[in-house]
Amino acid sequence: MAIFAWCTRRSGGLAMITLAALSWLVLSREATAIRYGYKYQPKDSLSAPSYHQEGGGIWTIIWAYYCLFIHVLVFAFPLRAIWAIWDLTSNLQKTVHSKTLKDFKFGRARRGSSTSLSSSETLTSSRASSTSCSEIGDLEPEYFPDGDAVATDRVVHAVVIPNYKEEMDTLRETLDVLACHPQARDSYDIYLAMEQRENNVELKAMSLVSEFVKKFRSIDFTLHPADIPNESPGKGSNMAWAARKLSERYPMEQRKDVIVTGIDADSHLSSNYFALITSMHLANPETANTTLYSAPIVFDRNAHNVPAIVRVADILWCAAGMSGLYRGSTIAPPTSVYSLPLELVDRVGGWDCDPEAIGEDLHMYLKCFFALNGNLTSRTILSPVSQTNVTAGGYGKGANGLASDMQARYKQALRHMWGALDTGFALRKVVELWRERKHTSRAFRPLHNSLNDTTDGYVPQNHLDNLDPERPVESGIFSDVTHDTLKNPDYLRILYLFHRLFEAHFLPVHMTIFVITTTLYMWITDGTSDVHGIGWIFEVCKYLRTLGFMEVALYLFMYEGFHKLAVGVRQKEMDEAGLAKGMNFSHREVKKNFIDYVMVPLVAPIFGSIPCAQAQICHFWTQELVYTVSKKVTRQRAKSIVTGEKV
Template sequence: MFGWFYRCAPGLSIFLVITVIVFAFSTPTPSLAGCSFKQVSRSSLYLPAQCLAGLTLSQVLLLAYTLITHITLLTFGIKLSWSLHHVTKGIKAVRRARELGIDPSGKKQQLPHDAHTRSMHTLDECLDEDFEYHGSDAQLLGKEVIHAVIVPNYMEDAATLKTTLAVLASHPRAATQYEIYLAMEQREPHVHAKASLLEKEMQTSFRNIESTFHPAGVPGEIAGKSSNVSFAARKIFQNYQNHPDADNVIITVIDCDSHLLQDFFNEIRRYHITSPSTAHIQFYISPFVFDRNAHASPVFVRCSDLLWCWAGLSSLHPGASISIPTSVYSLPLVLASRVGGWDADPTAIGEDMHMLLKTYFGCQGDIITKTIYSAASQCNVSSSLRNGSYWATYYDTLCARYDQALRHMWGALDTGFALQNTIRHRPKLRMNFFALWSLMWQAHFLSGHLLIMVLGTSVYSQVAPAANIHPALTYAFWLSARMRDASFVTMNVAFTFYHWYHEACVEARRRDMAHIENVGDFSRRTWAPAFFADRILFPVAGILFGSLPMMQAVISHFWTTRLVYRVSKKPSFG
């Protein structure tokens, strides 16, 4: 019974917010002299104390929660801009260090043509003081780590997988340090033939490449990314059981269409080697960017993917005590083994956040999230129609994006997982605990609550006589509307910072992948009308592909935890 309440917490909160709104508006309003809305709003932002008289508990709750949600909405754009600025600087600094001739091993290399005009730099000298890289380059000499890369996939095009592997194979350390695990589903038709073909073509490019096949019908497990990753991880644990190099194995989970630069793995190696005291509890998180087919995607799809990208980026600012991974992340083998690996039950459908939560509670909060300043390149979803009309293709792409959003929001089951583990493990009340729950609230509660409050209060304020609404509530609704206007401005500021971030990511990927076939276009953001529309329509996309699928998911959890896993169609690049 308690398990049902845990998993349904986000859905129950929806009805709690509705109940508070109903009771707040159904309470008779006392007559307060000098506290009419016009008198208060024209004077200042200050609300006189006498105007708070007569508030009931439900009205106090509604007033406070309305202001809290809107303050969070307003500060999100500011925090996001700060994170984008910081991450962009980091990406440029890491790339600049390599361009100046610094070998990833830590050695200074002679530049080919204009070395006489440049002084030799270490990576630390190339970075601004905001970026703390502990340890010296000498610590890296002669030391390596093994990167076990899990590539989960189901019914994915072989060409997409081959291109992803070709990008990894282009890295200087791939043949000696990368181990690839193709995490596949046994139920996929002809999956063994596809796996054998990929292994045969790429076997000389990596230290090792092998496939795992998650069997169908395992009790308590679901088909999807989480179960595929879990099954592949068991193979890695088996391969490195009692192995002398186990402490220097880093497991990386990516999507089948994720393109990673060599800087991603080099920076993980640097963090791991130069922080020996904390290497076993470091969880590595990468930002990501939709930079291949964004220009060809419908505006609402592009905006919804931007908002999804920003949700992860917003917690990568300096001083953040914890961050939540999205799609691409890494952690040491010893840390994954310590908490029992990845879960494969229905509550683990959002396997990236779920694994962070599992390691957090399994280590009593003693984990460190590290930002890797190398963005993972991703594709926007596309239509599965091959010969449809423009509008049919457009509509099919929107439907595909909604299915993907519903799958993302189904991860609200992690709230129940976190609640249960908070009660069971009672982690220390430190800064990262409160930061973690703040991020969970923003991910699984805020969008649905905000939509209900805005619609409920707006409709009731229009149909009910002004005398029936407490002046303090009227004032709070007026102030929150001004906050929404201001948040629209701060989000447009964030669009400008994202433009610079996007350009830095595209430039880094273009230089590294110029010689690799079928990596897709390099979608650049310009000031064209199509991209200008993003700045206006993003709130609509947030409702269509954020709030609505969120509420559908959390209400569905009242009777089921299982979601039919549908693979999102990705574009084909010839």
């Protein structure tokens, strides 16, 4: 099992090396066969020369058909992204004009505002009085079938903002955006998930808490200790610590209506984001506690202040995230921002903190997916999350500035591709699922009470032998145990999941290898007969590559409409909230952004294949990556202009 675990953690690197070795074997044998295997032919013969030896033989055929398979996947991905962005844009237009969401209000009931001075050990609260005046709006049955305004008031949104050495302006702006939502004072519990190793972090946290204490239902902060063994610094460990601490705040009877949302420090969310989650949570009680909510992201704040190559890299990163968010999609991994019920967090034992979980959004999705035997419900929130492009502040500073911005984006790409470790995690989980496929029930406890020797939150069966699942225990050590009936594994969804993982973590490198090696193969075999009968494959692959680039260009064109709609909605909401002054709004125009389309052939290898290969090679001797914080842009530092500058 130890060997299997070692191999799964390096599955990407092993696959890359295997393909490279196979390609070398094929090319070397074909070259040798052509060099020494020609038949003698008269000078006046017009037929193509042929050779006796088989060259790579069956390995050449396997290599060629795998090449075709990779090219088909490369062709299919932008098609799915195109369908997804069209579907999202058309549905966003309907949501924007929805009277229900425009008039969405929460009841007058005020549960109280609280603030705390948290430590790395506990999260405590002291009551603070505040006033609130919210009108009771008409809630249409379309979103709330029971028509009861009070029902919406019971849903609490626990918003966790992991951050480490983030600037105060960045955090303040994010909190300002959340505070302007009409439901913030009645439904938002804000948790600043901070790092103890940051200098003066408690003073920083207390300053933000005191500033925003009256603007939310509650606001607290947690400090992730720096000395916990086997925990890597980063968003995942901050989320894990904050989740365990916030879990203590909610009693058993309330937990089913607590939605935990993890956001980046620079993420701007519309009030529609939480309104839509609330409506779906209440409208679908049968799946409410087995649902993970994902939303598309859009880089609409400082796109005009980064080089085109960086801008396009982020747009294509959006494509990767959006490609699973179309209607009917059963596999929808989140990107950066996502929400899930607290009971689901309890079920899976919270967030992992080891180096393998550096891509905490995908990692948490996989934990939930396999905990439910592949029966995780995925719902798309039709409310784009505003993000900032990565920058080192080098835009407009010549070649050195361009290099610094590209270097900053490359570091982020490497961090993204480091998530290839999640493929190994999924492989181990599917083996575990197969071994336990006959188990029909499990039991789990609240996150803060889960056993320390388990990583998935489940209570060992031998501890429950004397418990009756049909009869809850009123007192004692297992009084908070929840029994759960599992559905049979959904193997079709599992197959779809591994297709997406292969697409994310294997496809970039394998495609690059084939682009290079097939070019060499065609050069080596030029002018010889096609003894293997595979020549048609390389012709098809050339057409697929060409069509793939055309599809990416079409996606970029369709992204213009999505971007325009998203930035327009955000700007209108910020105008109404009085926050638009000095805030960044990056508008796009096709005629001024033509250079973006030219950047696609450069973006794919620089921010896709190369960092992916580097990450997979590094995994052979380490799974740890030093987590760095990217520079953010805030309304205090920049002005809104139209994109279109040339690099």
